[in-house]
Amino acid sequence: MMSCINCFHLPQDNSASTGQRTFLGFTSFSIRGFLRSKDSQSFSASFLVFSLKSAGRREGSAVEQRREGGNLHAAFSRTTDGVNEVGEVKVSHLQMEEEGEDRAPPEHKCPALCDALHGSIQDKENSPMMRAVLCAQVCKLYRFQTDDRRWLLVKEQMSETPLSFSVPKQLLSALVQELTSRVLDLRELGQLLPHWDGLRCDVITLCNHLIGCYQETLTEIGKLSASSCFKSSLSKSDRHLQFVPTNLHSQRMEVTSPGSAGVWYEVITFGAPADHHYGFKHGGLKRLLSKHHRSSSVSYSxxxxxxxxxxxxxxxxxxxxxxxxxxxxxxxxxxxxxxxxxxxxxxxxxxxxxxxxxxxxxxxxxxxxxxxxxxxxxxxxxxxxxxxxxxxxxxxxxxxxxxxxxxxxxxxxxxxxxxxxxxxxxxxxxxxxxxxxxxxxxxxxxxxxxxxxxxxxxxxxxxxxxxxxxxxxxxxxxxxxxxxxxxxxxxxxxxxxxxxxxxTVNQGPAQMLHRRHAVFSQALSAVVCGFVLKLYGGLEDPEFLQQLLTVGILVQFEGLLSTYGEEVGMLEDMEVGVADLRGVVFKVTEAKTEQPKDLLPMLRGTWGSFVVEVPLPPETFRSLPEELKAGCLIRVESILFNIGINQQQSLAERFGDSSLQENLNLQSCKRLRTYCNALRDALPHMAGIQSLSESLSSLDRSVEAKRRKNVEVLWTAASVCRLVNGVRLTSCKSAKDRTAMSVTLEQCQVLRERHALSQQHFSTSLDCMRRNGCRMDNVQKNVGNRRFAFSAVQLLTFPRLYRPPDGSYG
Known part of the structure; x- marks a missing residue:
C-alpha cells in the first residue's frame, strides 16, 4: 500500500525561469485516516481535497513529514499565523494489487523507485540547461502494472518553453537585417536602365513593407514575451502573434522500472504551423505557390x-x-x-x-x-x-x-x-x-x-x-x-x-512571403525545442553524437489534420513549412556562463541558410567529440506524415479528395527510408538498427494500403523515429484535443511495447492519462475548462483508440 502526495508550488511573477518559488500555504492530514476514509479497490484511485491555510512567517522546510502518535502527517510548511484559506490541494492514493508470494514485498521496492525518480529530477531536470529551455512545468505521477505483475513508476511532464517567443524574435530580427541589407545593396548599384530600375524599385518597395511589418511584430512580441512563454489556441489568429507557435509544449514521460534507471520519451506538441491570420479562403502555401509563376528563368543562389x-x-x-x-x-x-x-x-x-x-x-x-x-x-x-x-x-x-x-x-x-x-x-x-x-x-x-x-x-x-x-x-x-x-x-x-x-518579387506578393516566413517561424520554434531536448538527453551517448555528425537529425512531424475545408489550407501551409526546415542546420557552441540567457539557442544566417547555435556549459562542451567542438554542422531531415481522424476527414474520404495526404505520406516514406539507409551505412552496429528494415516495410505497406483513417501509418512512423533517435512532433489544429488523444495513446503504446505494460490495464491506463493527466491541464489553460472539445456524435467517426473516456469531453 502506498500513498502519493502531489505538492504544487506556484511561481511569483516571472520567477519560474529563475527557479525561485513562493510559499502559498499549508495543510496537514493523517495518512492513516486518509487511507481509511475510503474503500480502495485494485487499480482505483481515491481523492480528498484539503484547504490551504495562508502562509505567514515561514519556519522550517518547504515540505515536511513528521510522526505523531503513530500517524504520519504531511504539510507544506510550518507557519506561525496561518489562518485564512488561500486555495486547496487534492491528494490521491492508489491501491495496488498484492505481489505474489514469491516476490519481495512492495515496501522493499517502492523506496528504490522513488529514489531513482528523485535522482533524475535533481541531476537532469534541475540542470541549468533544462531550466533555460523549459518552464511552467506540470507533472503527474502514475503506477502501472506490468505483465509480470511488477510496477512501473511513470512521470508525465508537460512544460512550456521560452523558445516559443525567443526563436520568433531572433528570426524576425534576422529577416529585418537581411531585408535592410538587400535594400542597401540595391541602392548601391548605381544608375540602371528603366526596366532594371523598375525591378529594383519593386524589390525595395516589397522589402520596406516587410521591414515595417516585422518591426511592428517584433515590438509587440517583445511586450508579450516579458510575461509569458505561451500562446493559447484562442490567439492563433492574432496578427501580432503570427510568428509564434500555438500552444507549444514539450510532453515528456519518464518510466522507471524495478531495478533500472528512468528512461525519458519526448514529443513536442503544438498547433499545426499555419497562418490563421490571413486565413485559408484561397488555400495554403502549397497551392498559392503553385499558382504563382516566376517572372524570370534566371536565378542565383x-x-x-x-x-x-x-x-x-x-x-x-x-x-x-x-x-x-x-x-x-x-x-x-x-x-x-x-x-x-x-x-x-x-x-x-x-x-x-x-x-x-x-x-x-x-x-x-x-x-x-x-x-x-x-x-x-x-x-x-x-x-x-x-x-x-x-x-x-x-x-x-x-x-x-x-x-x-x-x-x-x-x-x-x-x-x-x-x-x-x-x-x-x-x-x-x-x-x-x-x-x-x-x-x-x-x-x-x-x-x-x-x-x-x-x-x-x-x-x-x-x-x-x-x-x-x-x-x-x-x-x-x-x-x-x-x-x-x-x-x-x-x-x-x-x-x-x-x-x-x-x-522577393518572384516569390509572390508581400502577403505570401510574409505567410511563408510566419509558418516557418512556428515550425522552427518547435524543432529547436525538440532538438535541444534530444541533444541534452544524448550527450552521454557516443552513437547518437556520431549519428548527428554523419547523417544529421531526423525531425518527424505527425499531423492529424483533415483534408476537408480550412484544414486543407493548414496542411498545405504545414507541408511548405516542414520542407523549408531542410535549409536549417544546428551547431553546438560553448556557452559563456550557465545563466539561462547564455544557454538559449541563437539563430544566425539568412533565409534558406539559417544556423541555430546551441550553447552548452563549458564542462559539458569539453566532453563532446572534437568534430562537434570544432563547429561541425548538423543537418536537418524533416518529414511529415498526416492522417485525418475527425468527422471532417470522413467527409473528405467519402465526397472529397485525400490526394494531398496520400502524396505527402508517400514522399515522406521515401525520404525516411533514404535517411535510414544512410544511417545504416554509417553506423551499422547502432542499437536498434537491425529492426529498421521490418519497420520500414510495415510503413510502406500501411502507406500503400490507402485505408480510411489508417492511423497505423502514424504509429509505425513514430516507432521508426524513436528507433533512430529522431525528434517527434505532433500537431492538430491547435494541439489541444486531437493532439491530446495522440500523445496519451503514444505514451501508453510505449509503455506496452517497451516496458511490458499489462494488456489488461492498457485501456485503464489510457483513460487515466486522458482524464487526470497533463493534457487535461493543457485544455484548461487554453480554453478555461477541463473538457475536450468533442461531441458524442463526432467521436463516433474517430478511430476507437482516439476517443476520450466518458465525462472528459463535451
Whole structure:
C-alpha cells in the first residue's frame, strides 16, 4: 500500500525561469485516516481535497513529514499565523494489487523507485540547461502494472518553453537585417536602365513593407514575451502573434522500472504551423505557390550573390589603386630614379595581379551570357548594350552601337587578358629604359595584341623622355582596366539584382512571403525545442553524437489534420513549412556562463541558410567529440506524415479528395527510408538498427494500403523515429484535443511495447492519462475548462483508440 502526495508550488511573477518559488500555504492530514476514509479497490484511485491555510512567517522546510502518535502527517510548511484559506490541494492514493508470494514485498521496492525518480529530477531536470529551455512545468505521477505483475513508476511532464517567443524574435530580427541589407545593396548599384530600375524599385518597395511589418511584430512580441512563454489556441489568429507557435509544449514521460534507471520519451506538441491570420479562403502555401509563376528563368543562389557583392567591392577598391600607381609611375619617370621606379612598378604589378585574379571568376562569364540571353531580343530594335544595364562610366545609349547578334564566349576572357598583357608591356618598357632588355620585338608584338596607342620606336627612344614612352602604355592599361571594370560591374549588378528579385518579387506578393516566413517561424520554434531536448538527453551517448555528425537529425512531424475545408489550407501551409526546415542546420557552441540567457539557442544566417547555435556549459562542451567542438554542422531531415481522424476527414474520404495526404505520406516514406539507409551505412552496429528494415516495410505497406483513417501509418512512423533517435512532433489544429488523444495513446503504446505494460490495464491506463493527466491541464489553460472539445456524435467517426473516456469531453 502506498500513498502519493502531489505538492504544487506556484511561481511569483516571472520567477519560474529563475527557479525561485513562493510559499502559498499549508495543510496537514493523517495518512492513516486518509487511507481509511475510503474503500480502495485494485487499480482505483481515491481523492480528498484539503484547504490551504495562508502562509505567514515561514519556519522550517518547504515540505515536511513528521510522526505523531503513530500517524504520519504531511504539510507544506510550518507557519506561525496561518489562518485564512488561500486555495486547496487534492491528494490521491492508489491501491495496488498484492505481489505474489514469491516476490519481495512492495515496501522493499517502492523506496528504490522513488529514489531513482528523485535522482533524475535533481541531476537532469534541475540542470541549468533544462531550466533555460523549459518552464511552467506540470507533472503527474502514475503506477502501472506490468505483465509480470511488477510496477512501473511513470512521470508525465508537460512544460512550456521560452523558445516559443525567443526563436520568433531572433528570426524576425534576422529577416529585418537581411531585408535592410538587400535594400542597401540595391541602392548601391548605381544608375540602371528603366526596366532594371523598375525591378529594383519593386524589390525595395516589397522589402520596406516587410521591414515595417516585422518591426511592428517584433515590438509587440517583445511586450508579450516579458510575461509569458505561451500562446493559447484562442490567439492563433492574432496578427501580432503570427510568428509564434500555438500552444507549444514539450510532453515528456519518464518510466522507471524495478531495478533500472528512468528512461525519458519526448514529443513536442503544438498547433499545426499555419497562418490563421490571413486565413485559408484561397488555400495554403502549397497551392498559392503553385499558382504563382516566376517572372524570370534566371536565378542565383545567395552564395553567388554574396560572391558578386564581394567582387564588386574588390574591383571598386582595386581600380583607383591601379590608376594611382600608374600616375605615380609616370611622375617618377620625369626624373628617373631606378630604385623608386622599380618599387612603384612592383606595387602596380601586385595590384593588377589581384585585379585579374578577381576577374577570372566564372560567375562573371556566366552572368554576361545570361544577360545576353535575356536582353538580346529586347535590345535588337534599340541602340542599347546587350547587358541591358547602364553602368557608371558607360556612354549613353544614343552614343552606343548595337552589339553583335552572336555573343562570343571568349570575349570576357580576352577582356581580362588584355589587362595582364598591358601590364607586361609596361614592365618590358621599363626594363628597356633601364637597359635590361635590348630587344624591342616583345614590345612591338605586345602593342599589336593590346591595340595600344602609338608607342616609342627604338630610333626615337633616345630622343624622347621616359614619361613620353610610358604614357601610351599607361593609357592602354587604364582603358583595359576601365573596360573590364564596366563589364564586371554590369555582370555582378545583374547577379545581385536577380538574386534580390528571386528572393522577393518572384516569390509572390508581400502577403505570401510574409505567410511563408510566419509558418516557418512556428515550425522552427518547435524543432529547436525538440532538438535541444534530444541533444541534452544524448550527450552521454557516443552513437547518437556520431549519428548527428554523419547523417544529421531526423525531425518527424505527425499531423492529424483533415483534408476537408480550412484544414486543407493548414496542411498545405504545414507541408511548405516542414520542407523549408531542410535549409536549417544546428551547431553546438560553448556557452559563456550557465545563466539561462547564455544557454538559449541563437539563430544566425539568412533565409534558406539559417544556423541555430546551441550553447552548452563549458564542462559539458569539453566532453563532446572534437568534430562537434570544432563547429561541425548538423543537418536537418524533416518529414511529415498526416492522417485525418475527425468527422471532417470522413467527409473528405467519402465526397472529397485525400490526394494531398496520400502524396505527402508517400514522399515522406521515401525520404525516411533514404535517411535510414544512410544511417545504416554509417553506423551499422547502432542499437536498434537491425529492426529498421521490418519497420520500414510495415510503413510502406500501411502507406500503400490507402485505408480510411489508417492511423497505423502514424504509429509505425513514430516507432521508426524513436528507433533512430529522431525528434517527434505532433500537431492538430491547435494541439489541444486531437493532439491530446495522440500523445496519451503514444505514451501508453510505449509503455506496452517497451516496458511490458499489462494488456489488461492498457485501456485503464489510457483513460487515466486522458482524464487526470497533463493534457487535461493543457485544455484548461487554453480554453478555461477541463473538457475536450468533442461531441458524442463526432467521436463516433474517430478511430476507437482516439476517443476520450466518458465525462472528459463535451
Amino acid at each position: 545567395s552564395d553567388e550573390s554574396c560572391r558578386a557583392r564581394d567582387l564588386l567591392v574588390s574591383v571598386t577598391h582595386l581600380q583607383p589603386l591601379i590608376f594611382g600607381l600608374a600616375e605615380e609611375l609616370l611622375s617618377i619617370s620625369l626624373e628617373p630614379r631606378a630604385n623608386r621606379l622599380l618599387q612603384v612598378l612592383d606595387g602596380l604589378s601586385q595590384q593588377v595581379h589581384r585585379f585579374v585574379h578577381a576577374l577570372k571568376d566564372e560567375l562573371v562569364k556566366s552572368a554576361l551570357l545570361d544577360i545576353h540571353g535575356q536582353c538580346a531580343s529586347s535590345c535588337s530594335d534599340s541602340h542599347v548594350h546587350s547587358n541591358g544595364l547602364l553602368c557608371e562610366g558607360s556612354p549613353p545609349p544614343s552614343e552606343r552601337l548595337p552589339e553583335e547578334a552572336e555573343y562570343d564566349e571568349e570575349e570576357w576572357d580576352l577582356t581580362w587578358t588584355n589587362v595582364a598583357k598591358s601590364l607586361n608591356c609596361i614592365i618590358a618598357m621599363v626594363d628597356r629604359l633601364l637597359g635590361r632588355d635590348p630587344h624591342l620585338q616583345e614590345q612591338q608584338e605586345y602593342s599589336e595584341d593590346t591595340k595600344s596607342y602609338n608607342t616609342a620606336s627604338p630610333s626615337s627612344s633616345s630622343e624622347s623622355s621616359w614619361q613620353e614612352q610610358l604614357l601610351p602604355l599607361v593609357i592602354t592599361l587604364r582603358d583595359c582596366v576601365r573596360e573590364a571594370v564596366a563589364k564586371a560591374r554590369t555582370a555582378m549588378t545583374f547577379v545581385v539584382l536577380q538574386d534580390a528579385v528571386g528572393a
